[in-house]
Amino acid sequence: MRDPKRVAILISGRGSNMRALVEQANGYDVVLVASNKPNAEGVAWAKHRGLQTWALESKGFGKEEYDRLLSNELDRHQVGTIALAGFMRILSPWFVDQWRGRILNIHPSLLPKYRGLDTHARAIEAGDAVSGCSVHIVTDELDAGEVLGQAEVPIEPSDTPSSLEQRVLAAEHRLYPKVLSEFVSR
Numbered sequence: 001m002r003d004p005k006r007v008a009i010l011i012s013g014r015g016s017n018m019r020a021l022v023e024q025a026n027g028y029d030v031v032l033v034a035s036n037k038p039n040a041e042g043v044a045w046a047k048h049r050g051l052q053t054w055a056l057e058s059k060g061f062g063k064e065e066y067d068r069l070l071s072n073e074l075d076r077h078q079v080g081t082i083a084l085a086g087f088m089r090i091l092s093p094w095f096v097d098q099w100r101g102r103i104l105n106i107h108p109s110l111l112p113k114y115r116g117l118d119t120h121a122r123a124i125e126a127g128d129a130v131s132g133c134s135v136h137i138v139t140d141e142l143d144a145g146e147v148l149g150q151a152e153v154p155i156e157p158s159d160t161p162s163s164l165e166q167r168v169l170a171a172e173h174r175l176y177p178k179v180l181s182e183f184v185s186r
């Protein structure tokens with residue numbers, strides 16, 4: 001039995017959600033920060049913070065080949081829960097099956113609205129009055145698993161995709177640690 005409180009965070013870039021999950025950890029331990037982009041800003045922050053990190057460029061590997069290496073590393077750290085935080089790779093069906101029900105993701109829209117990319121531009125374009133973010137379970141279908149928690153933010157008439165992104169991001173940083181805490185103790 002894997003301990004759900006042993007959490008790995010997977011990132012590809014800036015890592016602001018990863019930082020929020022680390023800084024607001026409550027009821028779980030971040031035992032590994034893994035990245036498919038060794039130069040990601042978030043990896044440097046995690047190292048500086050003294051966290052265990054694993055970073056391997058995914059380019060050049062077959063999808064499942066890479067995911068098997070990643071999975072081995074997660075096992076080595078006895079990870080029980082995986083939190084995707086700006087991990088810009090679609091996981092292989094093999095990996096999702098291996099870790100079924102134990103992978104969470106944060107998505108910058110009120111799912112089921114706006115799966116995929118460019119969520120803020122699409123919400124503004126549609127004339128929506130509210131947007132927000134969702135934490136959900138990862139399944140084989142992109143951004144389609146059970147939603148565990150959501151936070152709403154208003155869309156102002158003057159918003160651009162980037163001003164809306166900032167407001168949603170602040171909400172993400174409050175929502176994700178709270179939902180992860182609840183998830184690992186359920």
Ligand code: GRF
Pocket residue numbers: 011013014015016017018085086087106107108133169172
């Ligand atoms: C966030 O908007 C998150 O919702 C999405 O990717 C972005 C990651 O940002 N999945 P950061 O790397 O956590 O700053």
